[in-house]
Every structure is written in structure tokens, then in C-alpha cells.
């Protein structure tokens with residue numbers, strides 16, 4: 571009896587020790603590290619979302635991003651072909667183990683339609699990032715909202731998004747059907 575108590579005490583202190591020193595050898599944790607939303611140039615234009623996700627111990631895919639306070643969110647990739655930039659809807663994006671996935675201007679990005687005005691006033695949009703691991707693990711993260719800048723790169727990005735509405739709507743519509751179940 572006494573012996574087993576001592577063993578338990580030793581085990582407990584061993585646990586304490588390992589949790590103390592454990593940070594050094596800790597497994598990387600899948601997480602959203604940062605991100606922001608750039609509002610469209612005019613209210614009828616979609617906003618663009620950018621973020622960085624840090625990979626965990628295993629390769630996973632980001633399969634959807636949703637927001638209750640926006641009408642629609644899509645993942646896109648800008649691709650330059652023969653000097654012309656077009657956008658393609660993405661159904662998933664890989665997050666390599668211990669690596670990172672970046673959505674950034676000129677590459678992969680979110681397009682977000684009709685963000686709730688209250689969220690715009692507060693300056694952040696709560697979003698849900700859905701992954702292909704553990705029965706679609708969900709990570710909640712607030713993206714900060716920035717107003718559209720008047721000129722420069724952001725202006726042209728907004729124009730790209732405007733063109734998207736007409737060009738790739740068929741593909742985007744098909745894509746939306748696949749993404750919807752994750753929303754529920």
C-alpha cells in the first residue's frame with residue numbers, strides 16, 4: 571500500500587517534470603497564425619481574405635472556410651497564364667506537416683461576399699477553418715477587417731475580383747455545392 575502510494579507520487583512528479591520540460595520537444599500544433607480581410611473597393615464587390623496557417627504533426631488539407639456573418643465565402647487561386655491573371659475556385663489547399671499554408675495577395679485568397687455591417691463596424695469577422703483531419707477539425711479564428719485602400723495593388727486586386735463574377739461563375743457555383751455541407 572505504502573509502496574504503491576510512493577510509486578504514484580513518483581509518477582506524478584515525473585508527469586510534472588515532463589510537462590515542464592515538454593515544451594521543447596512539443597509536437598507542432600495545427601493553427602491559424604494570422605490573417606486579415608481587405609474590403610472591396612465598393613460595397614457590392616467581394617472582400618478578399620488572407621491568412622497563414624501553421625501545420626501540425628501530419629499533412630492535412632484545408633477543405634473549407636466559412637463565416638456565419640457573411641453571405642458566401644470561397645477559396646480561390648490567382649493563376650497567371652500567358653500574362654493574364656485568372657482566378658480558379660479551390661476545393662482544398664494542402665497544409666504540410668510542420669510547414670505552412672499562406673493565402674496572400676496574388677496567390678490563394680478568400681473571396682467573401684456581403685459581410686454583416688456590424689462585423690465591419692467592429693472590424694473583425696469570426697471565421698471557421700475546416701480541415702480534413704479528425705472528422706473535419708474546425709478552428710475558429712477572427713480575421714481583422716481593413717477598409718479598401720484607394721489605389722495601388724489592392725485596387726487592381728479588387729478589379730480582378732469584379733471580373734471573376736462574370737467569368738468563372740459556373741465553376742464557382744459548382745464548387746459552392748461541394749462546400750455547403752461543411753457549413754451546416
Ligand SMILES: [Cu+2]
Pocket residue numbers: 646647657679680681731734
Ligand atoms: Cu478571387
